[in-house]
Amino acid sequence: MDVLDSDVVIVGAGPVGLMLAGELRLGGADVVVVERRTEPTTESRASTLHARTMEILAARGLLDRFGSLPHHTMGHFGGIPLDLTLPGPYPGQWKAPQVRTEAILQDWALSLGARLRRGHELTALTLHPDAVEAQVSGPAGPLRISARYVVGCDGEHSTVRRLLGAQFPGQDAGRELIRADIDGIDIPARHFQRLERGLAIAARNPQGVTRVMVHEFDGPAGHRTGDPEFADIRDAWRRVTGEDISHGTPIWVNAFGDASRRLAAYRHGRVLFAGDAAHQQMPIGGQALNLGLQDAVNLGWKLALHLTGRAPDNLLDTYHAERHAVGRRVLGNINAQAALLLGGPEVNPLRAVLAELITHEPARRHLAGMISGLDIRYDVDASGHPLLGARLAHDHPMRSGRGLLIDAYGDPEHHALLRATAAPWADRVDTVAAEPDSLGPLPGPDAVLVRPDGHVAWIASAGPPGPQPLVAALHTWCGGPAHPGHTRTTTGHHTPVERRHDMSRLNGKTALVTGSSRGIGRGIATRLAREGALVAVHCSTGVPTAEEVVASIEKEGGRAFVVQAELGVPGDVHELFLALEQGLKERTGSADLDIVVNNAGVMGGVSVEDTTPEKFDRLFAVNARAPFFVIQRALTNLTEGGRIINISSGLTRVANPDEIAYAMSKGALEQIALHFARFLAPRGITVNSVAPGITRNGSPVFDIPEAVEQMAQLSAFGRVGEPQDVADVVAFLASDDARWVTGAFIDASGGTLLG
């Protein structure tokens, strides 16, 4: 039997499962999604995206992928027209076929590294104290997936729920709506038309197909086992409207009832639920899909932080606390709408009163807030204001799925205090600057902390940031400040995956390693990828070897891509960044860069007499000029708390007449650490130099035992260095553990400089 390890198994590759997969990947968790269907669905059941979901998709940079979407400001509440307009960038409701939404979310999740297994059906779940085992049957036979958490995103008839025996309390369907797409009929359009015997809806699409929906006030209870026949809708339509549609050709017919159920707990230890697996409701007003997507976005970052060992103890439990309450409210409004829509003549007076109330602005806004999801308030903080958070997230995209501290202080002292307070959380929270008074109506907040799901967790208004409330909010939502040892917990799996769990300090980070097609650079790229970073493997002419490096990283479960550009020639850095930014955007949705390792270099190996001006210039162009301009160009990409590491050489400390120009170029390179460290400290970026001694780089000289013997004597340890010896030092400097080291020269020469 095949065996797979992962942090999380998601059951169900519908929109909710795929959204969750992407969110978990952004947070650095391993994800496998298993899906019973071999192909994505072709039925577009849910097509409405409400304002809050639109804001989330925009914040993750996903909205562009949809192109322009049809949009209406008018919706309805139980069939009573309701203007959904509220302040915000996406007022009203937007239409995207579910197949399109699913395809976009699938591409996104896969590009972030989620693994999707279609044609795989969950058959059993075994819960252990520290793991969950999912038995899955797939096209190639049974598969066992060992994970730390399972999330059921497998819809109304959830297998995960059934296998767990989880309670799904609520009410059975008492009424049903039958619907069909019918070709070849020409009947009048009806918009939520209540007639004497029932409700009728008919709308013809531009292709001439008519969507017909009918409910009979004294019709059947609505708990069918299979889909209805065309005869059922034909007869019901005739009874309600008097019209004959029997000559039409049905494309499909189905029915849904007004059952309303919600799990008592969205979390059962290591098993969680999101979307329709957690709550069943009538699909009125397109709220079900939106509710599910928002469940996923609430859960993803919390579960990822929990898995990486950085979450406060109760963070994962806030998923149930927050979303169960939202589910109750949404199911409540859906039940109210079902009563208004499907009730008989006895609900007419109620409808009349409500229609009157909706003409009053506060009542309209109240209902619009409920339907659009813009009224969701979590108990994050006394001053928490999610609507504000949603808008801020729109102005400051949160593609990385990390928290966001938006700093609009005009006063430099307040500005510095805020940043210093948040610096220990730089691995989880990005700090961005905003114009003073740009965060809201005057007098606006001076700074806000936004959770990864766009909800505001802390607001500073008028005066200094007040470090204590900010620190408290950071502790509540992000966990303790980063410190050595406070890294990801292990799974206890005795597999190669376990090794990755132990070394995951760079999960969610992106890195450029110049000259990593071979030698020390290859060692560094491999090590950073093992730590979880997405690595750009750069080379000049060695594309095939760079591709080999990427393949070997991917084989180990890491993520990398090749960028090619010759350094030391005009336009070098521009070309490098064109390829780099494209590669990053394709995989992460942004060009953010966390780590730059300037490793590419050329040796001299020529005597003083043979050093021509051309050779001298070439050494400086590749070893000193290129790194300077790489850093200059990366300034806009580098994230708060970023890392710059320049690979120098022990030859800046040991005399060698054949390497004077080379040593001079490395001496110039070392100046970068000193001066850039000061320049970039306000952004929490560290800049350091690492100086290897003689290191085995694949050059033929290392195949000559006598030569190796001689070189080994230079090190205090009596051996030559391995790329791994240097890569380990670079990985440390790249990690949060080295946040207090900047402007330093690190001797990584195995004691060669001791003399």
Ligand code: NAP
């Ligand atoms: P290496 O094996 O010679 O590999 C050099 C790497 O840099 C290759 O990936 C190469 O790409 C790339 N590169 C070279 N020139 C380039 C250019 N003009 N433009 C773009 N890429 C270029 O190097 P290494 O020995 O591992 O050394 C790595 C770094 O450590 C260098 O900065 C070196 O000075 C320093 N260092 C090495 C030692 C040592 O003993 N190995 C000791 C001290 C310091 P292609 O494959 O495309 O050519």
